[in-house]
Amino acid sequence: MTTLTTPDAPAARRSLRTKVGNAPARERTDFAMRSLLLFAVACAVIPLFIVIGVTVQRGLPAFGWEFLTSNPPFNPTAEGGGYLPMIFGTIYMTAIAVLLAVPLGVTAAIFLVEYRESKLVPVVRFFTDVMTGVPSIFVGLFVFSSLVISGGLGFGTLPGAVGLAVLMLPIVVRSSEEVLRLVPQDLRNAAYGLGARRRQVVTRVVLPAAGPGLATSSMLAVARGAGETAPLLLTALGARALVTDLVGRPQGAIPLQVLEGARGAFQPAIARAWAGALTLMLLVLLFTIGARLIARRSQLTGGN
Amino acid sequence: MADPTFKAVVMGAGILVLLVLAWMLTSTASDALPVFQKEGVLGFLFGTTWQPGDARGGEITGTYGALPFLAGTVYSSLIALAIAVPLAVGIALYLTQLAPKRIKQPLTYTVDLLAAVPSVVYGIVGAQFLAQVLYPFWVWLNDVLSFLPFFGGNVRAFNLLFASVVLAIMILPITSAVIREVFAQVPTDERWAAFGLGATRWEVMRHVVLPRSRAGIIGGAMLGLGRALGETIAVLLIMGAGAQVAFEPLNTANTVAAQIAAAFREASPEYLRALMALGVSLFLLTMLVNVGARIVVSRMGTVSGDAAL
Numbered sequence A: 001m002t003t004l005t006t007p008d009a010p011a012a013r014r015s016l017r018t019k020v021g022n023a024p025a026r027e028r029t030d031f032a033m034r035s036l037l038l039f040a041v042a043c044a045v046i047p048l049f050i051v052i053g054v055t056v057q058r059g060l061p062a063f064g065w066e067f068l069t070s071n072p073p074f075n076p077t078a079e080g081g082g083y084l085p086m087i088f089g090t091i092y093m094t095a096i097a098v099l100l101a102v103p104l105g106v107t108a109a110i111f112l113v114e115y116r117e118s119k120l121v122p123v124v125r126f127f128t129d130v131m132t133g134v135p136s137i138f139v140g141l142f143v144f145s146s147l148v149i150s151g152g153l154g155f156g157t158l159p160g161a162v163g164l165a166v167l168m169l170p171i172v173v174r175s176s177e178e179v180l181r182l183v184p185q186d187l188r189n190a191a192y193g194l195g196a197r198r199r200q201v202v203t204r205v206v207l208p209a210a211g212p213g214l215a216t217s218s219m220l221a222v223a224r225g226a227g228e229t230a231p232l233l234l235t236a237l238g239a240r241a242l243v244t245d246l247v248g249r250p251q252g253a254i255p256l257q258v259l260e261g262a263r264g265a266f267q268p269a270i271a272r273a274w275a276g277a278l279t280l281m282l283l284v285l286l287f288t289i290g291a292r293l294i295a296r297r298s299q300l301t302g303g304n
Numbered sequence B: 001m002a003d004p005t006f007k008a009v010v011m012g013a014g015i016l017v018l019l020v021l022a023w024m025l026t027s028t029a030s031d032a033l034p035v036f037q038k039e040g041v042l043g044f045l046f047g048t049t050w051q052p053g054d055a056r057g058g059e060i061t062g063t064y065g066a067l068p069f070l071a072g073t074v075y076s077s078l079i080a081l082a083i084a085v086p087l088a089v090g091i092a093l094y095l096t097q098l099a100p101k102r103i104k105q106p107l108t109y110t111v112d113l114l115a116a117v118p119s120v121v122y123g124i125v126g127a128q129f130l131a132q133v134l135y136p137f138w139v140w141l142n143d144v145l146s147f148l149p150f151f152g153g154n155v156r157a158f159n160l161l162f163a164s165v166v167l168a169i170m171i172l173p174i175t176s177a178v179i180r181e182v183f184a185q186v187p188t189d190e191r192w193a194a195f196g197l198g199a200t201r202w203e204v205m206r207h208v209v210l211p212r213s214r215a216g217i218i219g220g221a222m223l224g225l226g227r228a229l230g231e232t233i234a235v236l237l238i239m240g241a242g243a244q245v246a247f248e249p250l251n252t253a254n255t256v257a258a259q260i261a262a263a264f265r266e267a268s269p270e271y272l273r274a275l276m277a278l279g280v281s282l283f284l285l286t287m288l289v290n291v292g293a294r295i296v297v298s299r300m301g302t303v304s305g306d307a308a309l
Helices: A023-059 A065-069 A084-114 A120-131 A136-150 A157-181 A185-193 A198-226 A254-263 A267-297 B003-039 B041-046 B067-098 B101-116 B119-144 B160-184 B188-196 B201-209 B211-230 B233-238 B256-263 B269-298
Strands: none
Touching: A023 A267, A023 B067, A023 B101, A023 B119, A023 B160, A023 B201, A065 A084, A065 A267, A084 A120, A084 A157, A084 A198, A084 A254, A084 A267, A084 B003, A120 A157, A120 B003, A120 B269, A136 A157, A136 B003, A136 B211, A136 B256, A136 B269, A157 A198, A157 B003, A185 A198, A198 A267, A198 B003, A254 A267, A254 B119, A254 B233, A267 B101, A267 B119, B003 B041, B003 B269, B041 B067, B041 B269, B067 B101, B067 B160, B067 B201, B067 B211, B067 B256, B067 B269, B101 B160, B119 B160, B119 B233, B160 B211, B160 B233, B188 B201, B201 B211, B211 B269, B233 B256, B256 B269
16 A cells, blocks of 8 residues: 655555554454354355255165156065156246246336336336245245135146246246346337337337247246245145146146155155155256356346 | 227236136135134134034034134144245345356256246155154254143154144245246346445345345245245145144144135035135235235346246
């Protein structure tokens, strides 16, 4: 640190570090506090590694080709077997949920970004934000009361998918909105200048430009939806065999089966539950990290 | 498709989002209505007796007082918050003020990844691994703190404090994401001015960054609280279902969400209505917290990051 030389500067040029009487003490406080902050970061990072490490370590023994391609044994005390019906159910329901939530969510996001002059925009945005905080078990109750019981659908694939879709919807809206906002205004203005209508600007200019970003936002939604347990508990209910029906028969899912295994007392079932947890985590982290990498590679990042 | 039609479709999608939210409340509340009518809203919320009946029609024969579950929910969430907020502030400070450029982004993603881990994975790690590992620690803690009220009693491997610690880890990402956002908004000029006056890095954080960020910290804490209140599966696997209003952190307890998940499969039609009533109470509680949080946070612009979703 150099001291400034002004005309009336003191002749003795000592560093500020030693000039002030309590400098060493402040230095120590600074160091202690910075160490404490590093400790706080460790408190977040270490649990993550513990969760991932333990899941991998305990999940690997029962994990493998057999696990991915066979049904669980009827007897929970039997070794071997796998989660094929649940893996299928999770993919099936998540896919339907994406088909329900993404078109609606992206359209709502277009409304929020392209019709900023509308009085409704702040209201919709606010309640979308609020919707991200709806407890997932409540979403399950809602679909249970509206579709499973009153709707007469019974437990099954579609109610489960609707539950996941309701959870995904605010995520899709919010992340799509961020992506659409990143489309340069000049692009829109150029299209308007060529005489395009607002519909044409949105469908021919904005959406193609935002394409990759919108794909990542759907991927994030999938990652969130695939790992959800609570809403499926009251809608899909769970199954031990492959179910292809859209309605009428309860459908299985990985998280439901993991929950059942983890609550039980049978070692083989617990071992399978660990392998299921590993499968689920691989699936979720794959989508989360994949979305992040695509966002980074594409010109228009997802903003997050 | 003409422009006005297009606008109507797009606007319709926006309105549909609102309608879904409204429909959620009306459909569950109408199912729960008989329970609220019998117990009265206050009676339901503050009653301490939970004896489900098994009537099949619309009538309610049991007694439903949800206080044990509500108390467990609020109590465990507040403990989680007490653990998570200081940590989240620390993480946010480190990431915005201290982290070297090279590790800043990766570290931010790493913390956000905590939000991506499914809650059932937290649950199984807690129930099947950590419970055994941590039990001696709970016993030791109970001995050390036995002079305090609520400590020195029974110690269970599955207890409320254990669930709160796991909840705290789970809400770290969203809480620190919001706080990070506010810290990043502190004008650089002011920070450099403080450095120019010879302040240490800690002093800049303490006297420049933190004082301007109170709203964001409150907002982040409330969003975290909203998450913690609604968490179901991890709590179901970790807290050990005890249905009494107990304030002993090392004993079993239960929360609204976990009770719904646990009792749902064997519930009679009447009991289902009571579970709906529990759900509606939980929904209103989390909405209250979330709306408050969003009002606080909305003044500071959008929060980015996966964790905020």
